[in-house]
Amino acid sequence: MKRREFLTAAGTGVAATTALAMPAIAQxxxxxxxxxxxxxxxxxxxxxxxxxxxxxxxxxxxxxKFQIQVFAAGEIVPGLQALDATQNNTVEMCHSAxxxxxxxxxxxxxxxxxxxxxxxxxxxxxxxxxxxxxxxxDFYKSYGVVMMPGGNTGAQMGGWFRKEVxxxxxxxxxxxxxxxxxxxxxxxxxVVPQQLAGGDIYPALEKGTIDAAEWVGPYDDEKxxxxxxxxxxxxxxWWEGCAALNYFVNLEKFNSLPxxxxxxxxxxxxxxxxxxLARYDAKNPPAIQSLVRSGAQLRRxxxxxxxxxxxxxxxxxxxxxxxNPAFKTMWDDVKAFRSNAYLWWQVAEFTFDxxxxxxxxxx
Amino acid sequence: MKRREFLTAAGTGVAATTALAMPAIAQxxxxxxxxxxxxxxxxxxxxxxxxxxxxxxxxxxxxxKFQIQVFAAGEIVPGLQALDATQNNTVEMCHSAxxxxxxxxxxxxxxxxxxxxxxxxxxxxxxxxxxxxxxxxDFYKSYGVVMMPGGNTGAQMGGWFRKEVxxxxxxxxxxxxxxxxxxxxxxxxxVVPQQLAGGDIYPALEKGTIDAAEWVGPYDDEKxxxxxxxxxxxxxxWWEGCAALNYFVNLEKFNSLPxxxxxxxxxxxxxxxxxxLARYDAKNPPAIQSLVRSGAQLRRxxxxxxxxxxxxxxxxxxxxxxxNPAFKTMWDDVKAFRSNAYLWWQVAEFTFDxxxxxxxxxx
Numbered sequence: 106m107k108r109r110e111f112l113t114a115a116g117t118g119v120a121a122t123t124a125l126a127m128p129a130i131a132q133x134x135x136x137x138x139x140x141x142x143x144x145x146x147x148x149x150x151x152x153x154x155x156x157x158x159x160x161x162x163x164x165x166x167x168x169x170k171f172q173i174q175v176f177a178a179g180e181i182v183p184g185l186q187a188l189d190a191t192q193n194n195t196v197e198m199c200h201s202a203x204x205x206x207x208x209x210x211x212x213x214x215x216x217x218x219x220x221x222x223x224x225x226x227x228x229x230x231x232x233x234x235x236x237x238x239x240x241x242x243d244f245y246k247s248y249g250v251v252m253m254p255g256g257n258t259g260a261q262m263g264g265w266f267r268k269e270v271x272x273x274x275x276x277x278x279x280x281x282x283x284x285x286x287x288x289x290x291x292x293x294x295x296v297v298p299q300q301l302a303g304g305d306i307y308p309a310l311e312k313g314t315i316d317a318a319e320w321v322g323p324y325d326d327e328k329x330x331x332x333x334x335x336x337x338x339x340x341x342x343w344w345e346g347c348a349a350l351n352y353f354v355n356l357e358k359f360n361s362l363p364x365x366x367x368x369x370x371x372x373x374x375x376x377x378x379x380x381x382l383a384r385y386d387a388k389n390p391p392a393i394q395s396l397v398r399s400g401a402q403l404r405r406x407x408x409x410x411x412x413x414x415x416x417x418x419x420x421x422x423x424x425x426x427x428x429n430p431a432f433k434t435m436w437d438d439v440k441a442f443r444s445n446a447y448l449w450w451q452v453a454e455f456t457f458d459x460x461x462x463x464x465x466x467x468x
Numbered sequence: 469m470k471r472r473e474f475l476t477a478a479g480t481g482v483a484a485t486t487a488l489a490m491p492a493i494a495q496x497x498x499x500x501x502x503x504x505x506x507x508x509x510x511x512x513x514x515x516x517x518x519x520x521x522x523x524x525x526x527x528x529x530x531x532x533k534f535q536i537q538v539f540a541a542g543e544i545v546p547g548l549q550a551l552d553a554t555q556n557n558t559v560e561m562c563h564s565a566x567x568x569x570x571x572x573x574x575x576x577x578x579x580x581x582x583x584x585x586x587x588x589x590x591x592x593x594x595x596x597x598x599x600x601x602x603x604x605x606d607f608y609k610s611y612g613v614v615m616m617p618g619g620n621t622g623a624q625m626g627g628w629f630r631k632e633v634x635x636x637x638x639x640x641x642x643x644x645x646x647x648x649x650x651x652x653x654x655x656x657x658x659v660v661p662q663q664l665a666g667g668d669i670y671p672a673l674e675k676g677t678i679d680a681a682e683w684v685g686p687y688d689d690e691k692x693x694x695x696x697x698x699x700x701x702x703x704x705x706w707w708e709g710c711a712a713l714n715y716f717v718n719l720e721k722f723n724s725l726p727x728x729x730x731x732x733x734x735x736x737x738x739x740x741x742x743x744x745l746a747r748y749d750a751k752n753p754p755a756i757q758s759l760v761r762s763g764a765q766l767r768r769x770x771x772x773x774x775x776x777x778x779x780x781x782x783x784x785x786x787x788x789x790x791x792n793p794a795f796k797t798m799w800d801d802v803k804a805f806r807s808n809a810y811l812w813w814q815v816a817e818f819t820f821d822x823x824x825x826x827x828x829x830x831x
Binding site for chain 2: 403454458
């Protein structure tokens with residue numbers, strides 16, 4: 106999508122300021138103070154930090170006239186109420202993950218990740234250049250918000266298990282901390298999904314209240330110390346080939362901004378979006394090595410688990426699509442985009458990476 | 469690198485404006501008009517377009533006060549003189565590819581691509597979060613410019629050949645349009661590298677003056693129509709696992725900008741940087757399918773070619789490092805970053821992509 110189309114899709118109708126005289130300048134740079142509630146704790150520095158990065162750019166680029174104060178989860182509202190707080194104008198905006206709101210409507214999943222969805226670059230391409238942003242913002246409009254990409258984790262890990270998983274049979278009856286659509290797919294494989302806050306995972310695994318848990322990837326997982334209580338570390342996180350974070354801005358508030366501030370805000374969000382992925386791409390490599398040194402046992406998900414999960418995910422999408430037209434519209438579009446994207450990806454990108462991975466192993 | 473460190477690395481010393489009164493506002497938003505010369509023709513809409521995208525963001529975010537006019541290659545100076553024009557202040561900035569200037573110093577290659585270097589995400593991580601931007605801008609400083617990432621093509625294709633290449637033997641004596649460090653690696657495999665402008669490739673292949681030519685990837689290659697005169701389309705472009713484009717800004721001009729404009733410029737460049745890659749990721753999939761329908765024969769480079777090229781590249785880097793300390797510093801850093809990056813990449817990212825590619829093939 107071109108920038109102009111995006112702004113139109115976001116429903117902005119503020120005319121460009123053409124007068125160049127001083128009063129017009131002053132008008133175009135009013136003092137604006139916003140609050141951004143994050144769904145994340147400060148301990149997730151890479152994810153939480155994106156909001157602060159964005160706010161710093163906005164402040165610098167407007168000479169301090171447009172200031173956005175970022176609050177950690179719980180400071181204004183709990184993390185999972187960030188979208189509601191934005192919708193009802195408690196705050197002007199939030200930094201969150203769309204898929205936290207699948208309880209309202211499973212269509213929210215597409216803003217962040219669906220099992221066996223797009224990888225990080227493909228997601229950005231779908232957002233910007235495919236129908237992604239247009240379809241998503243059509244959907245978010247009924248919640249009174251407009252969404253902009255707010256970072257990405259890249260492909261995540263597949264979680265920590267107390268016992269090895271050698272086939273799909275080993276998943277049956279396992280209590281695993283995994284939420285949303287991913288939890289529903291796991292349930293089709295016999296897993297009993299559990300919802301637990303990040304801080305509750307370690308004691309639950311330690312006591313054996315749960316058998317497995319997924320979190321993010323090496324950099325964030327290491328901080329929770331899960332390798333001490335569940336040593337088998339599975340990959341890939343097929344339910345998050347990437348996870349896109351999101352900025353949601355109250356639609357009326359966005360439309361009421363001067364056009365210059367809208368542009369600054371969009372550019373600052375875009376800069377933080379790329380920055381987060383780069384941070385993960387730089388921080389995960391040392392973290393995975395550190396985890397392995399600490400005793401984590403890396404395991405690839407067995408083929409039958411991957412195949413069964415892929416089939417279960419596709420079945421689930423068809424089931425939801427049959428009763429939810431918004432979900433169907435999104436899924437049909439992602440499915441078509443994914444097929445084309447991977448047809449190309451396997452040619453140059455994948456064979457280059459394939460060679461580089463093997464060259465590295467050979468030393 | 470954190471934003472603040474980056475600005476410091478770029479040598480900016482403009483203090484933040486603290487006064488909030490009207491005159492200060494006017495001072496902080498002066499009318500600034502810059503020229504940006506592009507190394508690219510408008511026909512490369514995806515690459516050339518990044519400069520215009522960036523300029524549009526800057527204009528909107530400053531209420532039209534800071535305007536950058538973008539010129540295609542040849543309008544002010546020829547494409548390959550963009551850096552010199554920026555250094556000598558003919559223009560304030562340019563949009564170019566660092567590796568065009570390896571004739572001045574092979575160290576310029578690291579700003580864009582080296583054979584068997586980093587993929588697109590790893591490059592961005594090295595730039596922003598590794599030592600990339602710091603090392604590169606230390607190097608560029610002696611040319612009087614500061615560099616910011618200006619887009620990426622992703623992994624490129626390995627070029628068009630009139631005859632099949634079944635082993636490294638088949639490369640001996642081939643005249644191939646390929647430049648820079650990549651050409652030097654190819655020369656070690658027996659290829660005779662040729663330098664030709666984009667528009668001259670088609671007739672040269674048609675007449676048989678050359679046997680092969682590399683350009684970019686499906687979307688750009690299709691426009692040149694090379695499939696009509698050289699049907700074997702090889703992959704991956706192991707000399708460009710990605711190609712980063714670059715903005716070079718005259719260092720004094722950058723430092724003389726108000727701090728607000730510096731921030732806007734950096735954010736706008738960052739937004740265009742991500743946008744270009746998304747455009748390629750969306751445009752290449754239909755283009756490769758269209759090329760195959762038109763008769764292009766996709767071929768993977770034989771293993772012995774890949775292995776010989778990898779060995780030749782490593783030898784070349786050691787040879788250059790022995791006599792060029794700046795190159796050695798950069799290569800040592802990239803080599804270490806690459807090893808860590810692919811160690812992690814092979815775990816979650818690669819196995820996810822691997823499964824998705826195979827799932828797609830199975831339908």
